[in-house]
Amino acid sequence: MDLTTKADFEALIPNATLTDVVSNCNQSLRGTACASCTSSLANLLALYLTNSSIASISDCVAYPSIYAGASAIYFGATDTAICLFSLDIPVPDTSNGEGKKQGVNLGVLISVGVVGLAVFIGGPWFVYRKYRDSRKKRRDRIGNLETHSGLDSISETIDFVSIIGKGRYGNVYKGYLPDGSEVAFKRFKSCSAAGDAEFAHEVKVIASIRHVNLVALRGYCTATTPLEGHQRIIVCDLMKNGSLHDHLFGSTKGRLTCPVRQKIALGTARGLAYLHYGAQPAIIHRDIKASNILLDDMFEAKVADFGLAKFSLEGMTHLSTRVAGTMGYIAPEYALYGQLTDRSDVYSFGVVLLELLSGKKAFTMSDENQPSVLADWVWSLVKNEKALDIIEGGMPELGSPEVMEKYVLIAVLCSHPELQCRPSMDQVVKRLETDISVPSIPDRSIPIVAIAEIDRSIRNRDSGCEKGRTSSGSKLEVPHKLNSK
Helix, strand or coil: CCCCCHHHHHHHCCHHHHHHHHHHHCCCCCCHHHHHHHHHHHHHHHHHCCCCCHHHCCHHHHHHHHHHHHHHCCCCHHHHHHHHHCCCCCCCCCCCHHHHHHHHHHHHHHHHHHHHHHHHHCHHHHHHHHHHHHHHHHHHHHHHHCCHHHHHHHHCCCCCCCEEEECCCEEEEEEECCCCCEEEEEEECCCCHHHHHHHHHHHHHHHCCCCCCECCEEEEEEEEECCCEEEEEEEEECCCCCEHHHHHHCCCCCCCCHHHHHHHHHHHHHHHHHHHHHCCCCCCCCCCCHHHEEECCCCCEEECCCCCHHHCCCCCCCECCCCCCCCCCCCHHHHHHCECCHHHHHHHHHHHHHHHHHCCCCEEECCCCCEEEHHHHHHHHHHCCCHHHHCCCCCCCCCCHHHHHHHHHHHHHHCCCCHHHCCCHHHHHHHHHCCCCCCCCCCCCCCHHHHHHHHHHHHHCCCCCCEEECCCCCEEECCHHHHCC
16 A cells, blocks of 8 residues: 555545544543544554455554644644553653753653654554454454353343344344343344354354444354254344335335435445445345335434345355345346346345335236336336436425436436446445436346246246247347256
């Protein structure tokens, strides 16, 4: 990492993070203030100046301390040295004025020299130690429910009668931790002890991922009980506003204003972008849908269930004919070929955004058992220059037509049937955050509902054929392995 100037450093770190450092460090660093400052520096280091492994930490660890000492702290070199480097620098105290003045000057010179030397020698080790200790504390916190006794202690706090959510993994219950904090318990179904080691490893990896738009994992436990058999339970923060699905299609339908929907869309996009490009290792969610977008008290979107697809009943590898996902949200290339990439999540996000804007479900069946795909309906309107016709009627606080049309076009681009036409989640975030225009949307060669019909026919055939044909005459290549039994 080539950082040679203050400008280079500030260009790498977001303004909000730099502001947090200045806020916590630009004060007299005694007592709790010192802890706040060093915590900010450790967080900055972990998020922006390290790779995925502690072993790969380089001299970059010195940069946060150098920046804090040079640009953020104005309360004296002695104060800085004591907090950041545990150096207690005495200042000579003489009774006569001249001697006192000389002593102070000498003390300042010594302080500045020592602090400068300490920054380059002691800084890397000190910040690394802070980072290491913070990771250890997090691991200890995540693993503290791992034992059977941990399961016994929390089982008494779970209301197994009141189910607050259901999903592919199992049911979600409301409960409390021993410290009294209110949390959500997700109990997995169809578990066996054979995969506990892998489960524990994956959960610890997931728990280390922190972002404002991701549901935080608080802990987990695995154990076998006489009555309920083998169990796996993960503990997450409780989102009292429920899921996006609840607000769009449940009892609270119609209460979301246009600004709130825009906030939810942007928060979801940021969470997914972090999973794809900020998390180490990168994570493809596989099952983005309205019920996996949770909302906190301020309607900030929180992406849930990331990194857990392999522990569902449809657990799979990145190339498989058995797809983990939900009808209507699954990208065509994933449904047909088992081809899973980050653009599969982009497709699902596009469908969720269409639901958010229209108030309609991604996939429905008519009374005549005919499928209806939301993305196909929206495409037909956009193609006829009627993009705003998809906006849900009666939505309070409508946004400007230009902004709403932009959101529609972004959703259509994300839910494009052809993988190469979709943007990355980073690009989606930039377009939602700024005035960057949406590029022209390539034409679609085949409706999504036709792709679903092709997929159904392929799965029902006894012997394979090499090509599938749509009613319009366009051809779709079908991989041979999908036709094998």
